[in-house]
Amino acid sequence: MKDDTLPGVRAADIDIDGDANDHLHDHPGQTLEGVAPVLGLYYRALSGRKTALLPYGDGNSEQYSDTHTAIRLPERMRRFFSGHDNFIWYKIALTHRAAHYEGGTFAFSLLRPAKHFAALRPSTMDAMQRHARASDLEVFFSLFAQRKLAIEVFTVMEDLRLDEWAKRRYCGLRGAYQKIQQAALHERPSLSELGPRNALAEVMVRISLASAQAFSLPALLHEPARQLMQVMQPLLLQDACVEDSAEAAMRAYCLLVGLPNMEADYGPSSPVEMTPAQVLALHEPRWPAIWPEPERTHLEGDVLATMMAEVSYRDKLGSRFTDHKDAGPLEQQAIYRFAEADADPPAFDTAPDKFGAERSKPTEAPMAQDQHEHFGEEEAHFHSGQLHSNDLLSTIYPEWDHVAAAYKRNWCRVKESHIAPVLSAKYFEQTLRGYGRLMPHIQNQFERIAREGMLQIKRAADGDDLDLDAAIESMIDMRAGRSPSDRVYVSRPRMARDVAVAFLVDQSASTAEHAEPLSHGLNLHGRHYRTILDFEKETAALLMASLERLGDTYGIYFFSGSGREDVQFRVLKDFDERLSDRIAARIDNIKPLHTTRMGPAIRHTIHKLRGQEARTKLLMLISDGRPFDLDYGQQYGENAEVDYAINDTRQALNEAREAGITPFVLTIDSQGNDYLRTMCDGIDYEVLDDINQLPTRLLALYRTLTD
């Protein structure tokens, strides 16, 4: 087959040898990175599953099995000359993977009858060693002496059924599907170099790829090949189901193990005649009635295991359907290899007996530091590390993991507490006195907002009530024979202000840094310097004084923490509290704490804002730097925590928007522009160059945002 050329397809051995230099002038192919955003959506739409698309290395042709939450595809695809065809390859690979879920591979039931086959599965199977955790597929595979071979045969049968199913269901892909299958056929090993079992297995794979070519086989294989064809025929039918694949697999398995196990060169080849009529005319052989099949086949000298070359666009089912305990570590090991591209690929597994028994054990070191929890099976993913709320004032929130593109459930504990007041509201009063000259100006601004909110529009063309003056004038005009005005209504736009605002202020350790000294040498707190936190506290004091006059509902919260189990959410003033001396005296007790885990703090603020009945809801996040915490994305490597934290924060801000809250981020970090652009995609933010501006700027912003 390799000698044949297929238009548009590169010679198959390029990828395997890695000898691509001659072809550099050709299309560079498609990278998974390039196609993943679009095809990720495509796969999710088709399968209804959230799954990460992960790459494996270019030089390594070893195919990895998928899990329910992660799909692995080649990092780069340049099998075809045209970029579009390489894209199509990825698309078909994903369509095939989605078909496993849509077409019900994992919904296999031992007891459901097949549609096109009489049952070979023993009727007593249910009573067989079924234990609680085994899936039906796993019990099914325990029927076979050569379990690994059975899994492979079943996979080929199921692939055939699903590919045909997908071609019918997705008419738009039919042509593309055929093209990819043709290309896959083009890469198959030559039949003449294979022993009888391997050759028949190869025939099976080619039939599953809808091969139209006649096979040339030694006479020994003619009859089994025709029988194989007959067995696989029903899987092409529209209503074939996974149980049909299982029954077909039992028969194909019998045909394979019924052959002598010897080396190649067992007679001259001649074309097998396999017209549909001939295949239909075959009478079915007598299949074994007892399973596991009698010892005979097992003992016949299985020195050589049956081997099948992979079809590149199809997936390996891996541990997904076996539910096999042994499969856990194996899976993880494979993943580790995937992460460490330079590790040696494992030897081809030739273990003839129990699946997994002779797999090399994963080495200790990688397992010990393997923190890729999200790569594992769903169950492990969801049941590891979840937190529970055990007191009234702590709340558990999820966290967004952008690598897995999923939420980590019950991940962060937010502990809410009121800041304890000191004896007198010294800080508050000092601040108001210090900003005394500024205060009338600020308060004027706020009173103007209040007045604007109460406006009535008279002489409107439309409104709830008649404007009496205008109506009378209009009547006079009418009686006097002049044309009357129709602007005789009073309209009341929007009512008074209906605003709830939450200020969320960073109280992390970095706010202890000294700020630039003030130009006018204002010495507010009996110290010759002021910290960033001082400015935040002063701003809080000014806010409280101003907003109290305006009558808006507002809350001021400080946050910090140390790790996901301990996010501190400290209440300076809650929504339902009125400003009092006691509350003003809380400001004195705000001290710098630890880290800045913004996500959970934002989520808790959203929770608080949800409880407010207001037309306009605003969340103002005031921070001195980017989000950071001890266990905030570090599991993905050294520099991953920046992206992780920023993505979680962005997700939390988006959640706020979805909850009808307008988020706004104000940062006092001169490098803020770098990450804020990503973090606040579509969300308003501002970077302050000079911290001295914080109080006035925030009050001005408040006015524009709530207007």
Add this chain to the structure above:
Amino acid sequence: MPPSQFPSPSHALSATQSAAIPIAHGAESYRAVDEPFYLPVSDEVSLFEAAHRERIPVLLKGPTGCGKTRFVEYMAWHLAHKTGGDSAYGLTTVSCHEDLTATDLVGRYLLSSDGTHWIDGPLTRAVKSGGICYLDEVVEARKDTIVVIHSLTDHRRLLPLEKKGELLKAHPDFFLVVSYNPGYQSSLKDLKHSTRQRFVSIEFDYPAQALEQRIIAREAGVGAATAEALALAGVKIRHLDQQNLLEGPSTRLLIYAGRLIAQGVAPRRACDVAIIQAMTDDMLLAKGLRQVIQAIFP
């Protein structure tokens, strides 16, 4: 609104009481002559009938374009036919919006050449004449507006006309239905509990694939294969839920796409303009959706 556009109250009343077709003045009440096409998804018809017999107001909730309004039209027809009437109950529909005030619902004084006179709002007309009053997308209205229906929706069945100083007793056939779309997930757009707890709530969702296929085939007039493909596209695209799209494609959009196809537009193009462009402005998302459509339609 300029006074001239309002009809006189007597005009409005006679119109609702009279014949069979939609009324001319852009209005809110009409009677269906033919049976509206509606395929029941589960027990919503019998629930609605029971609530109607007891005159318990009904709240329909569900995503946009899943058939809430059609269901109300159907029920107006169905209830009248069950009792032997030859045409449907009058159906007064008010599409709620942010600037809708209680005045808009109840009525107002207007000026005319010989003084001021009162004009009933749509709710008052329905209360007087009976029939179904349907407040569509009720959460869009301001909460203080919706409070006017409170006394109508409990045992009192009274509508206070504050400005006239009148208390109006509802017609025995008056029946209130409201709808809203919980998908917006915004506490701004939520009903007051005191309002909500005056209704029995019937939840709507997109019909199952096979049912949706029948609906598309019938409404768009396309063949079974096209309808099947459109229904499949609907199911698949709805997998991209909240996180990617605000709301999945409605049955209505699928029907629009079907109609375009019936008019000779190429299927992929029809889906592009009727479904993808209607749902998102995001380029990447549109590309992903297009891949789904290209897989389903040749």
